[in-house]
Amino acid sequence: MQKKVWIGALGILFxxxxxxxxxxxxxxxxxxxxxxxxxxxxYECPGCGSQRAIHDLLHLRILSAxxxxxxxxILIPYIALGIYLEFFGGKKRFPKLLPLFFGxxxxxxILLLILLFWVGRNVVF
Amino acid sequence: MNQYFYIDSEGKQKGTFSPESLKNEAIKRETLVxxxxxxxxxxxxxxxxxxxxxxxxxxxxxxxxxxxxxxxxFTHGNAAVQPMPKTYMMESILATxxxxxxxxxxxxxxxxxxxxxxxxxxxxxxSGAYAEAEEASRQAKLWAKVAMWIGIIGxxxxxxxxxxxxxxxxxxxxxxxxxxx
Numbered sequence: 080m081q082k083k084v085w086i087g088a089l090g091i092l093f094x095x096x097x098x099x100x101x102x103x104x105x106x107x108x109x110x111x112x113x114x115x116x117x118x119x120x121x122y123e124c125p126g127c128g129s130q131r132a133i134h135d136l137l138h139l140r141i142l143s144a145x146x147x148x149x150x151x152x153i154l155i156p157y158i159a160l161g162i163y164l165e166f167f168g169g170k171k172r173f174p175k176l177l178p179l180f181f182g183x184x185x186x187x188x189i190l191l192l193i194l195l196f197w198v199g200r201n202v203v204f
Numbered sequence: 205m206n207q208y209f210y211i212d213s214e215g216k217q218k219g220t221f222s223p224e225s226l227k228n229e230a231i232k233r234e235t236l237v238x239x240x241x242x243x244x245x246x247x248x249x250x251x252x253x254x255x256x257x258x259x260x261x262x263x264x265x266x267x268x269x270x271x272x273x274x275x276x277x278f279t280h281g282n283a284a285v286q287p288m289p290k291t292y293m294m295e296s297i298l299a300t301x302x303x304x305x306x307x308x309x310x311x312x313x314x315x316x317x318x319x320x321x322x323x324x325x326x327x328x329x330x331s332g333a334y335a336e337a338e339e340a341s342r343q344a345k346l347w348a349k350v351a352m353w354i355g356i357i358g359x360x361x362x363x364x365x366x367x368x369x370x371x372x373x374x375x376x377x378x379x380x381x382x383x384x385x
Contacts, residue, residue, distance in 0.1 A: 092356070095363050110369045112362055114307040126307035151305045158301070161294050181294040183323040189297060190316070193304050 101137045105130040125150055125197045150196045157189075206239040206253060209335045217335060227257045238335055244286035288329045289341035292348050293322040299351035311354055318347035 105111045116124040128148035135144035136152070145152050161181055163169040170177045179185070208226055209219030212235075221229060226237075226248075233249035248254050300315030321344035328337035 092359060092363075096359070099363070099366060110366050112307075112365065116307065116309060124304075124307055124309050126303075126305045126309070129305050129307070148305070154301055154305055158298060161298055165294050177294065181297055183293070183326070186293065186297050186300075186319045186323070189301060190319075193301065 096133075097137065100130065100133045104134050106134075122201045125193050125200075150193065206241075208237050208239045208254070210235050210237045210248070211245065217338060219335065223253050223257070226254065231257060233258055242334075244334075286334055289325055289338050290345070291322040291325040291341065292318060292344035295348035295352070296322045296344055299348050299355070302355055303351070308355075308358065311351060311358075314347050314351035314354065318344050318351065321347065 103110065111130050114124055114127050116122070117127055126148070129151040131147040132144040132151045135141075135147060136155075141152070157180070160169075160176075164173070164177050164181070207220035207222060209217055210221070210226070210229065210231060212218055212230070218229070231237075231248050231254075233247065235248045236245035237248045237251060237254065238245045239251075249258050296315050296318030298315075299318055300312045303309060303311035303315065321340045324340040325337050325344060328334075328340055
């Protein structure tokens with residue numbers, strides 16, 4: 080019984096945003112929260128554009144999503160890989176992948192990538 | 205004389221204690237203890253140096269105890285080597301990148317604390333500091349958990365906020381929003 084409640088709660092937590100971001104375009108609606116960092120500093124944070132990217136991805140506009148926030152689009156498969164390896168039996172089937180993609184050096188690389196993207200998107204674009 | 209860590213009834217690690225001061229702690233025969241040079245935690249009554257704690261006549265059993273070099277003392281059960289504690293590196297990395305890509309950069313700091321502890325776990329384990337590795341593992345777990353709950357609460361609040369605005373704007377607002385989309 081308790082398990083069902085948990086699964087239901089998690090389901091709503093996942094499905095509600097998907098429905099929301101599918102039907103409403105963050106570009107044209109005021110209902111979506113704005114980035115605090117962008118409002119305060121005028122510079123984009125590494126996550127800016129991810130809401131628009133979600134909307135684009137749900138409508139299968141991969142290129143457009145990439146344009147809104149490339150980092151977000153790149154990291155989705157990475158996050159999915161991590162969740163698969165840890166919680167869906169992936170680490171038993173591919174024991175070498177977890178230390179390779181989620182080891183110490185992977186963490187350093189990811190942090191560097193985020194920092195580069197953060198600086199880069201404000202300097203270049 | 206060795207310095208010992210032990211795991212109390214609540215599962216918390218305590219230490220270090222000399223065998224003498226260990227006698228004043230709430231140690232039972234089955235309490236797990238560890239000291240430098242051991243490959244894993246062992247029951248206190250299996251350590252020759254600690255035998256005297258459990259006998260009413262100190263020294264009596266101590267003299268009969270097996271010499272410390274006996275392999276049996278350190279290979280209790282079938283696990284010869286203590287397994288490395290979970291590093292929580294995967295959880296910490298996710299707890300770091302999720303706030304970053306969802307405009308919540310500040311919460312990434314929690315994940316980074318997790319990453320630092322997670323990388324300590326392996327390093328300490330390799331150098332043989334098992335008790336410290338366990339401690340780093342606990343820290344990494346704590347920070348990953350804190351970050352995860354903040355993320356979940358943040359997501360719920362955001363959804364509630366958006367739903368609240370939709371209710372506030374009303375059905376007419378949704379109509380125009382839909383036709384605009």
